[in-house]
Amino acid sequence: MTMLTGTIIYAIINSAILALIAIGFNLTFGISGVANFAFGAFYVMAAYGVWMLIHMAHLPYLLAVLISISITTLSGALMYRFVIVRIKGQTLSEVIATFGIGLSVLELFRYFGFVGFEYTLPVFYDKSFIIAGAYVDAQRLLIVAFAVALIIALWLFTHYTHLGLAFRGIAQDERTSLTFGMDPDRIASLAVSFGAGLAAIAATVIVPLGSISPEEGYDVLIKALAVCIIGGLGSSGGVIIASVVIGFAERFTDSYIGSHWTMIVSLAALLMVLVIKPSGIFGKQKELEERI
């Protein structure tokens, strides 16, 4: 029984981690239509940023987190302003350009020697609790609380603020939004920068569980893609459902089948969704085309 409840608890935590990772990628794509393949690089950049501000500039942890998130958010906006805006609408070019930027950032960190086990961040609160017989550390509980709070905050933002409504307007119909005086380029720029900022937020709460390395950038991108494709690109509800599906599948596979099958399970789920419903569980982007 303890094993089952423990597995459920850790599956919830895993789902929250996946949702935190994927929500920024999904927000950018849903609003601007840009598949930001530099997403993993922003995640890693933010984590290294916090590390550098703590260890080199000797800033307090929270201040370092705030500065790093701000810089990463700004980097997203700059990437849109100087690169993406010139190729906007050419999907393949956007993917290649953002992937190239991500690759450059990650490999630059490697080139400058940011390799080693010392690159990690401190936990926010250092304590363990027993929940239904399973030991859980405070950082993991914090991740769950943070993921829930962030999802609620994003929902409120997109439903009750002018900017959020503009985001949704552009996402629903760009041309009609133009007639209401919305500037799609400005909104898209904000969406890419918000996505980068969300990657930074995810990094600052998730990285204390492990360590920072350039490889982490590729892993995060793959996880974000898997969740978004299964959930349906651009669908926030889909991201949450897909995070739960993959999060539970991974932990239950770990517990009851074997750890070396974990990665296969999520990839198999991805493949199955692509074969059965390529637009994802809640994706509407290509649904009509699929039916035709």
Added chain:
Amino acid sequence: MKKKQWVFRYLVPVLLGIFFITPMIALAADPIVIGVPTSTGFLEGKEGLKAVELAVSEINSAGGVTVGKVKRPFKVESIDIRDAAPGVPVPEALLGIEKLILEKKPSALLVGPFRSEALMASMDIIAKYKVPLLGAIAMTPASEEKIKQEPEKYKYIFRLSLNAKYLVKYLAGTMGLINSEFGFNKVYILNQDVEWARKTAEILGQVYFQKAGWTIVGQESFPTGTSDFSSTLMKIRSSGAQVILPIFDMPQSGILVKQWNSMKVPCLMAGFISPLAGPGAWKTFDQKIAGAINSIFEMGSAIASPKVPKSVAFLNAYAKHFGNPIEAGHGPGPAYESVYILAEAIERAGSIDPDAIVAELIKTNRQGVLGQVRFDDGHQVIYDMNPQESAVAAMFQWTPDGKRMIVFPTSLAEGKIQLPAGLTSAK
């Protein structure tokens, strides 16, 4: 008085001249190029390269290497062959090695490939170009078998680091010690899903656990990059295991130790987790690794013992030179030692002809950073338990005050294994 004046006027300037000019003459002579093709983007490769650079700077400061009658300096040329990175195909690593050999014309290669797969594949290239390799990272014993089968062809390949067989010997010795001290005999094996780790776990099961009456209550393989071990730790908790034996060389494996601590799993952790080897791990892991027992693959790689004085001198020199201590428990020690072994072989040979160097390398018998270094007929440095007779590895335990205490082999032991809080002896 006149005699004193003569000393100051002539003898002192001449001696000073010899002292300062001799190294300059050596530096002016054609350098002997040392190639370092390895994964410099990974800790073991990065620190291995730095260890080579340190040894080279020491040798060059002392005047260089005597080749015949000429003092010649060493010059290091490195290339990142990226073979440690997931997804990088072996042929790419081979291209890097070949590029270094053809463009920089090294007289020897040091450190070498990271992954055993890359070492095995590179043996033919090294044999083709006849460049001696003194490896310090890749651990497969299969390379020794290949050398024994075709000794003339593969005679250029040597290994100073621990191989997988010796690692098994050290892990088995540690398990034996745990069994005799605390009566533990139930083990749960966790290994990374890569060739060397799988093989080490498999051989350990066959040659030690089954014969010594241990029960392997479970075994899990984790793909490289796994970052959550919670489910497995819950399984271990309910399995009744007394010892967790981890075998990992990926950065994420540090998470296993953090989770072991935060989930308060009542088992002794003893094996190899690469991020746990260096002194910085105490801070990196928020001082939560007390009680964990970890391997150091070679003396001098992140740990030193007064019983091997050169290992202490090396670690101090490294920290002074680079401003940071060594963190990798595998690679730097043999990488540093390999420069001195090569220098001595060249001096004995009086030439940089590869065959002449190899003939002298085989005769190596040197007390250095690793202990007493001698090669066997597979060109593998012999590791055992006494540093006066062989090279040595070490097992250490993290103490509650953040120190690393060597617990095995007994010839180097600084104390006995202590059970972490909450764990009691079965005796």
